[in-house]
Amino acid sequence: MLRLYWLNRWFSALLFSLLWVDFVAADDIDWEVNGFVTQGFSLTDDNNFYGKSESGSFDFRELGISSTTRLSERFLVSGQLVSRRAGEVDDGKLSVDYALVDYRFLEQQWGHAGIQVGRVKNPFGFYNTTRDVAFTRPSIMLPQSLYFDRARNLELSSDGLILYGTKMLSGGRIKSELLAGAPRKDKNVEYAYLNDDWPGSFDQTRGYLWRTEYSLNDYSFIGAFTYGNFKLDFDHPSTPAPGAPGDGRLDLGVIVLSLQYNWDKWSLTGEYFRQDVDWGSLGGVFALKPETASESFYLQLEHRLTSELSMFARRDVFYIDKDDKDGKKAEALLGVPAYNQYAFDWTLGVGWEPSSHWLFRAEWHKVEGTGWLATQDNPDQTKKKENWDLFLLQATYRF
Amino acid sequence: MIRLLLFLLLLVLPRIVSSEVIVNSSVSLDSVSRQYLLSIFSMQTRVWPDGQSVRVYILPPHKAEHQMFVKKELKLFPYQLVKIWDRSVFSGSGQSPMVVESFDEMLDKVSKNKGAIGYISMDKGGSSDAKTLLVK
Numbered sequence: 241m242l243r244l245y246w247l248n249r250w251f252s253a254l255l256f257s258l259l260w261v262d263f264v265a266a267d268d269i270d271w272e273v274n275g276f277v278t279q280g281f282s283l284t285d286d287n288n289f290y291g292k293s294e295s296g297s298f299d300f301r302e303l304g305i306s307s308t309t310r311l312s313e314r315f316l317v318s319g320q321l322v323s324r325r326a327g328e329v330d331d332g333k334l335s336v337d338y339a340l341v342d343y344r345f346l347e348q349q350w351g352h353a354g355i356q357v358g359r360v361k362n363p364f365g366f367y368n369t370t371r372d373v374a375f376t377r378p379s380i381m382l383p384q385s386l387y388f389d390r391a392r393n394l395e396l397s398s399d400g401l402i403l404y405g406t407k408m409l410s411g412g413r414i415k416s417e418l419l420a421g422a423p424r425k426d427k428n429v430e431y432a433y434l435n436d437d438w439p440g441s442f443d444q445t446r447g448y449l450w451r452t453e454y455s456l457n458d459y460s461f462i463g464a465f466t467y468g469n470f471k472l473d474f475d476h477p478s479t480p481a482p483g484a485p486g487d488g489r490l491d492l493g494v495i496v497l498s499l500q501y502n503w504d505k506w507s508l509t510g511e512y513f514r515q516d517v518d519w520g521s522l523g524g525v526f527a528l529k530p531e532t533a534s535e536s537f538y539l540q541l542e543h544r545l546t547s548e549l550s551m552f553a554r555r556d557v558f559y560i561d562k563d564d565k566d567g568k569k570a571e572a573l574l575g576v577p578a579y580n581q582y583a584f585d586w587t588l589g590v591g592w593e594p595s596s597h598w599l600f601r602a603e604w605h606k607v608e609g610t611g612w613l614a615t616q617d618n619p620d621q622t623k624k625k626e627n628w629d630l631f632l633l634q635a636t637y638r639f
Numbered sequence: 640m641i642r643l644l645l646f647l648l649l650l651v652l653p654r655i656v657s658s659e660v661i662v663n664s665s666v667s668l669d670s671v672s673r674q675y676l677l678s679i680f681s682m683q684t685r686v687w688p689d690g691q692s693v694r695v696y697i698l699p700p701h702k703a704e705h706q707m708f709v710k711k712e713l714k715l716f717p718y719q720l721v722k723i724w725d726r727s728v729f730s731g732s733g734q735s736p737m738v739v740e741s742f743d744e745m746l747d748k749v750s751k752n753k754g755a756i757g758y759i760s761m762d763k764g765g766s767s768d769a770k771t772l773l774v775k
Binding site: 272274304306308310313314316318319320338339340342344347348349352356360361369370373375376406408413457458459502503504544547596 | 671672673674675677678683684685686688690691692700701714715716718719722723725726728729730731732733734735
């Protein structure tokens with residue numbers, strides 16, 4: 241805990257000094273500051289999402305400020321502070337999203353390569369690196385089957401390094417990133433993977449992610465593959481109560497396949513995600529089913545009506561256990577409702593971007609199942625409903 | 640009569656739509672591939688082969704002249720270029736291009752800053768400190 245505290249302090253100090261350097265020394269083209277403010281509204285007929293949405297909730301807010309400085313031809317330093325308020329999942333506390341030094345050691349016309357050291361963004365799928373920046377998302381909420389909002393920290397960034405490189409090919413380019421480090425964790429990760437805030441916590445994490453992307457010259461086609469593994473050590477302060485997890489390790493293996501086709505007015509995007517979870521060594525209820533594999537995928541069609549107006553439709557599917565798609569086995573084994581084990585989401589949405597600073601969105605979700613619903617916002621398992629509707633509004637300003 | 644009109648139209652058209660890539664005279668390259676040009680304007684290339692920093696100048700992204708340049712010279716849909724910038728800026732991997740308001744300002748900035756690159760319409764006069772970069 242103490243170590244974490246100092247790490248946080250260290251990053252904050254780094255970020256601050258970075259901004260300080262900006263103000264004191266740099267000329268007008270070597271540094272920049274960007275930021276964004278997002279306010280959301282959510283309304284559901286049943287179940288809570290982003291706060292107490294059954295009665296309408298404004299409990300969704302994202303604030304971010306980032307700075308990038310070019311220290312020399314090959315050195316870039318950047319950092320971003322983010323505050324996110326989302327119901328009981330995120331309390332709005334300021335955190336360092338990334339703070340890194342980027343060194344470009346190879347730069348040629350046929351490609352380039354470099355290294356990033358510090359707190360770096362996890363290269364995962366299409367949207368993960370900028371998932372909290374509304375302007376870079378295709379919708380208010382990203383497909384929850386892949387981009388869990390209830391276990392965000394683990395997916396967001398890691399303390400470590402990324403080696404990256406791009407090689408030009410005759411008709412396109414290939415870009416590869418390899419991350420090694422300690423992914424961030426918090427009690428939400430416990431909720432997401434252990435379904436509760438148990439006595440004890442994850443104290444050590446480590447992992448790697450490898451993402452490779454191929455794109456055609458004009459980006460009309462982009463295909464990416466992500467592969468990785470995270471290990472989280474769980475530490476229990478004493479002897480665990482019956483059923484509770486004890487000292488052990490949560491092992492997560494991830495595979496993502498991402499495909500996108502782009503035309504002038506249309507984009508078609510699909511991603512498939514498989515996560516292998518091994519929690520057998522934790523004991524307790526987890527020993528009942530020591531290994532499980534979840535499966536997720538979505539297909540999304542975006543249409544740009546004008547440069548300001550766009551709409552999209554999406555089908556998002558999530559199975560917590562791909563060998564128990566209807567949830568019946570889990571119901572029998574653990575006594576949880578079967579519909580907790582999956583989620584099928586139809587989404588329709590519109591976006592309006594009247595200027596490069598403003599973005600407004602509205603979307604409607606018709607959901608079957610509660611597979612990705614946050615326990616923090618829905619503590620009473622028996623009150624969760626299988627079929628529910630979710631309506632979201634969002635306004636974003638950026639500079 | 641129609642032929643004459645067509646001829647006149649052809650004479651005028653390229654002047655309206657075409658732009659050319661210019662770089663500060665400190666840049667040692669005289670020609671680049673379209674692929675490399677896109678890598679530069681999408682802010683993925685940070686350093687010129689001769690070692691100096693790349694400094695990219697563009698017109699405001701919503702302006703017709705910019706969109707025309709992106710479509711004609713980079714062969715890309717303008718919305719994708721914005722997407723690439725945003726993704727790299729908000730993940731800490733890159734910087735945004737510098738935005739200027741006119742071709743005159745573009746020529747001025749590219750002439751004054753080492754390693755600078757931008758684009759101007761064909762009919763703009765040159766400058767002794769900026770040169771045309773040929774796109775192969």
